Structure formats: C-alpha cells, structure tokens
Amino acid sequence: MTVEDCEAYKDFLKGPVASFVGPKRSRASGRWRPFTPEGLSADSQAYAVRAIRAAFAWLTTVRYLAGNPWSAVTDPATVTKEVSVQVDRALTADLWVLVRRALDQRCGDQLLNETPEQVRQWRTARAAILLMGDSGLRREEAANAGRQDLRSIRHVASAGFAKKAGEGGAAQVEIWALSVVGKRRRQRTVPVSAATVRALRAHWIDRGENFDAAQDDAPLIAPLVIPATLTARAKHGNKDGDRGEDPTEVQSDGDDRARAKKAYAPDALARLVRQGMKQLAGELLREGVLSHDAHAQLLDTSAHAFRHTFGTRAVARDMPIDVVQRVLGHASLQTTSIYVRAERQRMLDAAAQYYSEDGG
Structure with a gap:
C-alpha cells in the first residue's frame, strides 16, 4: 500500500x-x-x-x-465541537418524585388491573431505574453490575454531618457502594441509595433468590421472563428452545424464572426501561396528574436520561463537583460542569418566571 x-x-x-x-x-x-x-x-x-x-x-x-x-496521511478535516451532553433530558425534581411514587404504587400490588407477572416486571424496571437515577450508572454498567460488586459499609460520618442530621457527636451510617467498570475499562465506586437496595431486594425475591446469600456471579438485575427466540433461550440455558413457538410470545412460567440467572443485555435493559416509561406516561396523563409537556418528556425518556437526572440532582443538592465527576466516571471535569451550567440556567429561568408573575 x-x-x-x-x-x-x-x-x-x-x-x-x-x-x-x-x-x-x-x-x-x-x-x-x-x-x-x-x-x-x-x-x-x-x-x-x-x-x-x-x-x-x-x-x-x-x-x-x-x-x-x-x-x-492527514486525517479528514473535522470541526471540534463543544462537549455535547443532553442534560435537557434529565427529569426535574418534581417529575422524578412523581415517577418514583408511581413506580412504588405499581410495584406494591395497589393497582387492581395489574397481573402478578406485570407487577414483577414493574419491580424489575424500578430496580433498574433507581440504580441509574440514584447512582448515575450508564445502561451498560447497570446491566453488567454483579451482586459481588455491591457491599455494605459502616461509615463514621463527620461531626458536621451528625449535627445536620440532628445527632450528637459522630454518627455511624450504613452506606451501600457498588464497584463498576465503565468506559475505557476504568473502575470506580458509586454510592447506592437505601431505596435502590430495597428495590433490588424485592426484585431478587421475585427471582426466587436470596439477596444476602447470593452467588458471586449473580447479576444485580436479571430478566424474569425470557422471550421465546432461540437466541434468548439459548443464552439462559434452555436447550429446548426450538419448539416451533411464536417468537413474539413471552414465556413466564416458573421454570423460565428459575433459569433467568444471566444478566440483561444493555439494549434489552434499556428497552425494558423505555417501554415502562411510555406506559407510565400514558397512565399518569389519563389520571390527570401529568402535564402534556411532562407527558411528552416521559415518552422520550431513555435509560440514559436517568444518568442525567442524577447529575442535575447531585449538583442541585450541593454535591461537590469533583465528587459528581468521580461518581459519574467523567474523564474531564469540563463534562461534569455542564450539569452546573444547566442547574444555573434552570434557576435563572425560575427566577425570571417568579418576578414576571410578581410584577417586578
């Protein structure tokens, strides 16, 4: 050549x-x-x-x-763009609270029109959404997370934290931490909320597994039902997958749940989350608790939007920017600073609306 x-x-x-x-x-x-x-x-x-x-x-x-x-040979000419992060897809604080409340309702058998299988699927989706929304994980990181990577840590908080929490002296708190391998094969540790751990425990009960006595290679989130495609059933250990069944059918018998020991593929986990959000958006709109703008946003909410939700919420709640960077696994602080600018813009928009309504 x-x-x-x-x-x-x-x-x-x-x-x-x-x-x-x-x-x-x-x-x-x-x-x-x-x-x-x-x-x-x-x-x-x-x-x-x-x-x-x-x-x-x-x-x-x-x-x-x-x-x-x-x-x-020189590279083809390109334009160096600004760092592009679609922060606008992040859920607002109120919408995030509404989504979590709606998920809890559907996961607690409170809706009479939901079958037990549907409730179990909601619990799977809730575990995935909280893992990304409360810990800032990418969908690949959430799909590949293993039980052996999640551990409980007894942490002695600083005096300042204890005072803020209304306790005297140093406070000992339980913190869950998850070790993940992100982009560029970089390992990092992210905090996992107590609500996420509760959601994971409920999901593990549905799987028929003991969260506190798990095998080392057990995924944090695994499918409860397996599509009848040859690829899916071969992945999960079903050697009798070629049974002439309709590949669009979903199997939900007990044997399938017992075989569902392998993790979701990232695309499959993202599809579960997106489908759940679309269904949730329609139901909340019909119930009259969701505006048309919020409805449109939920319809377009992908799994990655919950990572942005964590970033904007962390900045809004005064988490140090370098800590946010480490939790999200950004190589550059410039990328993380986009969440700071987005939060500042949101504050200015709110202030402009407040003063215009106040006549000032």
Missing part, C-alpha cells in the same frame, strides 16, 4: 461507490452493505483513518511491515 492508495481510500470513505451502499440490514442478511445512504460523518471518516493508521503502526512495530504509509 502506498500513500496514494491511502489518499484514495480517504476519498472512498467520503463517497463510497454504489455497490457498497444500502439501507440498514442485519449483518446476517445478504443485502447488508457497510455504508448507509447518508454516508459517514466527517468524525467517523477521521476515526476510520486513525484506526487503520494504528493497525499499520502495530504491524510495523512487530516488523510484519517495513513501514507505515498512513503516517504520511
């Missing part, structure tokens, strides 16, 4: 020939193509060039190649 070949490949990435372009398909499909009609963005083109350059650099290092032609 020559430098001219590399430049030609850069041109190809910018405008691939028609035979390489097609609509999104499964990779197992004979109609799959590597490029969509929209093509690659400039950032994606630059990433591809860097990846190939790195591969050739390694081949040169191990002396498989005599030289790296990509070292003489």
Whole structure:
C-alpha cells in the first residue's frame, strides 16, 4: 500500500461507490452493505483513518511491515465541537418524585388491573431505574453490575454531618457502594441509595433468590421472563428452545424464572426501561396528574436520561463537583460542569418566571 492508495481510500470513505451502499440490514442478511445512504460523518471518516493508521503502526512495530504509509496521511478535516451532553433530558425534581411514587404504587400490588407477572416486571424496571437515577450508572454498567460488586459499609460520618442530621457527636451510617467498570475499562465506586437496595431486594425475591446469600456471579438485575427466540433461550440455558413457538410470545412460567440467572443485555435493559416509561406516561396523563409537556418528556425518556437526572440532582443538592465527576466516571471535569451550567440556567429561568408573575 502506498500513500496514494491511502489518499484514495480517504476519498472512498467520503463517497463510497454504489455497490457498497444500502439501507440498514442485519449483518446476517445478504443485502447488508457497510455504508448507509447518508454516508459517514466527517468524525467517523477521521476515526476510520486513525484506526487503520494504528493497525499499520502495530504491524510495523512487530516488523510484519517495513513501514507505515498512513503516517504520511492527514486525517479528514473535522470541526471540534463543544462537549455535547443532553442534560435537557434529565427529569426535574418534581417529575422524578412523581415517577418514583408511581413506580412504588405499581410495584406494591395497589393497582387492581395489574397481573402478578406485570407487577414483577414493574419491580424489575424500578430496580433498574433507581440504580441509574440514584447512582448515575450508564445502561451498560447497570446491566453488567454483579451482586459481588455491591457491599455494605459502616461509615463514621463527620461531626458536621451528625449535627445536620440532628445527632450528637459522630454518627455511624450504613452506606451501600457498588464497584463498576465503565468506559475505557476504568473502575470506580458509586454510592447506592437505601431505596435502590430495597428495590433490588424485592426484585431478587421475585427471582426466587436470596439477596444476602447470593452467588458471586449473580447479576444485580436479571430478566424474569425470557422471550421465546432461540437466541434468548439459548443464552439462559434452555436447550429446548426450538419448539416451533411464536417468537413474539413471552414465556413466564416458573421454570423460565428459575433459569433467568444471566444478566440483561444493555439494549434489552434499556428497552425494558423505555417501554415502562411510555406506559407510565400514558397512565399518569389519563389520571390527570401529568402535564402534556411532562407527558411528552416521559415518552422520550431513555435509560440514559436517568444518568442525567442524577447529575442535575447531585449538583442541585450541593454535591461537590469533583465528587459528581468521580461518581459519574467523567474523564474531564469540563463534562461534569455542564450539569452546573444547566442547574444555573434552570434557576435563572425560575427566577425570571417568579418576578414576571410578581410584577417586578
């Protein structure tokens, strides 16, 4: 490969020939193509060039190649953007309280139109939502969290905390901490609220497992029902999955719950949360306790929105910004500071509305 070949490949990435372009398909499909009609963005083109350059650099290092032609090739031009975090998707404090209250109602058999299976699914969704909303986890981190990574710590709080809590002297409190591995394979420890632990315990009871005597490899959150697809049933140990069943059906018998020992895939956990939020939004709107704006926001609420919810709430409740950064696992404090700016903007908006209504 020559430098001219590399430049030609850069041109190809910018405008691939028609035979390489097609609509999104499964990779197992004979109609799959590597490029969509929209093509690659400039950032994606630059990433591809860097990846190939790195591969050739390694081949040169191990002396498989005599030289790296990509070292003489510049990256495609890109625009350096501001750090983009969709903080506006975070739930407001009032909406977060409303969602948690509604989840508790559906998890406590208080709705007569819910079947026992539906209530168990609500308890699974609640455990996932609280884990992300109270600890700031990404959906991959919540899906991969294991019981062996969650532990209880007896912490002797400072005198200032004890005074604020109305206790004399140092106060001993129980804190749950979860060790997770996030982006760039970085391990960090995040606090887990007592409400989240209670939700997890309820979910484990539904699974028929003992939360306090769990196996080391047990996931914190696992599916209670398994879709009848071959892939899902093979993952969860069902060798009789090929039974000619409708793949859209959901199995909910006791044997399936006993087999559900493996964790959710991140996409599956995110789908459970999104579907739960859409159903919750419709029910709360019909009950008249949700505005149309809040209804629209809940319909668009993804699993990642609860991570933003934690970030904005933590800043609003005066958690030190460096602590928020460590809990969220941000590599840069600049990313975390976006939550500070968002909270300041929310405060100014509220003040502007207050003074306009007050006539001042």
